[in-house]
Amino acid sequence: MQTIKLREEFIKLGQVLKAGGLVDSGVDAKFVIQDGLVKVNHEVEYQRGKKLVAGDIVEYNGEQIKIEK
Template structure:
């Protein structure tokens, strides 16, 4: 499990996927999110701009990212 430390109050889902190295670009993030391949806190998420806060868990391609303050 990777941990992403927040610099602000939140990070957007597409940014988190890039920061965690799970996708190479914003375009890749957009595509995998639109295709329903990304889960946030166990639920499929299709909004690239979904705001993630402290404690949120992102899952994609058998990888997990935890968001921490």
């Protein structure tokens, strides 16, 4: 499981996928999220702009990223 440290109060879901190297671009993030392939805290998430905070876990394509403060 990868971790991403927050620099601010939150980070958006699309940014997490890019920062974690799970997608190559914001456009790719948009499509995998719209297609229902991404989970946040074990539930499918369809909002690319979903604000994630410390403790949230993102899952995509067999990979997981935990958000830390």
